[in-house]
Amino acid sequence: MRVTLAQTSPKLNRSNLESACGLIEEYKGSSDIIVFPELSLSGYLLQDKLHEDAWKLEELENIAQLSKDIDIVVGAAMRDENVFRNAALYFSEGKLVSKHIKVHLPNYGMFEEARYFEGGNTFEAFMHNGTKISMLVCEDLWHESVHRELIALNPDLIIVLVASPARGFYDEGLKIKEKWYEIIQNVAKETSAKLVFVNRVGFEDGLGFWGGSCALNAAGEIVEQLPHFKTLTKTITL
Numbered sequence: 001m002r003v004t005l006a007q008t009s010p011k012l013n014r015s016n017l018e019s020a021c022g023l024i025e026e027y028k029g030s031s032d033i034i035v036f037p038e039l040s041l042s043g044y045l046l047q048d049k050l051h052e053d054a055w056k057l058e059e060l061e062n063i064a065q066l067s068k069d070i071d072i073v074v075g076a077a078m079r080d081e082n083v084f085r086n087a088a089l090y091f092s093e094g095k096l097v098s099k100h101i102k103v104h105l106p107n108y109g110m111f112e113e114a115r116y117f118e119g120g121n122t123f124e125a126f127m128h129n130g131t132k133i134s135m136l137v138c139e140d141l142w143h144e145s146v147h148r149e150l151i152a153l154n155p156d157l158i159i160v161l162v163a164s165p166a167r168g169f170y171d172e173g174l175k176i177k178e179k180w181y182e183i184i185q186n187v188a189k190e191t192s193a194k195l196v197f198v199n200r201v202g203f204e205d206g207l208g209f210w211g212g213s214c215a216l217n218a219a220g221e222i223v224e225q226l227p228h229f230k231t232l233t234k235t236i237t238l
Helices: 015-027 047-053 057-066 138-142 144-153 175-191
Strands: 002-007 033-035 071-080 083-092 095-101 126-128 131-137 157-162 194-199 201-204 207-210 214-216 222-225 232-237
Touching (some): 002 194, 015 057, 015 232, 057 071, 057 083, 131 138, 138 157, 138 175, 175 194, 175 214
Antiparallel strands (some): 002 232, 126 131, 194 214, 201 207
């Protein structure tokens, strides 16, 4: 499987859709699937801008049409009347194949997602072209109960969309990265599943996102890792 990791720097406006479509056009002939970060079509610190910038599914028809040539996973703030959800969307063959609504919404420190979003309540695995796939969004993977659910779901591939701000700097590295890598390596090993982790970069209102997107094999070994703090798109074989 040829997987493209799209480590992007979303803006706090709707121009992200056009930028994403441009990247998809570029890679659709050389990749099987392209994966974008959490809220990649929206930006992270939307707050009350949700009322202006959140997406309805019918507004993403360009993404759906492009998925006739390449599978596409994007993160977006989705709107249903006056309810907003942080979602991972899987498009393929011209349509939306699966949607995961972020279940665990952080509401502490720099995070206040629960103030603006309504959380989901389920974790699923869906079959697509012979592969059993589960999608999660960021904080979802920090809960041991979710690990147990993934083990029971028994996916072949886990896709994790992330918007993780950089914190915990020290001489040897970045503590948040070390924690994230510990989690995803454990999950890959626990589930014997391949895992794709895509984190954004860029800055929003004082928050800097660290990137470090990577792919792991079913033994929990990192087979490819993107650099920190750099916008980069790369195709790997997983």
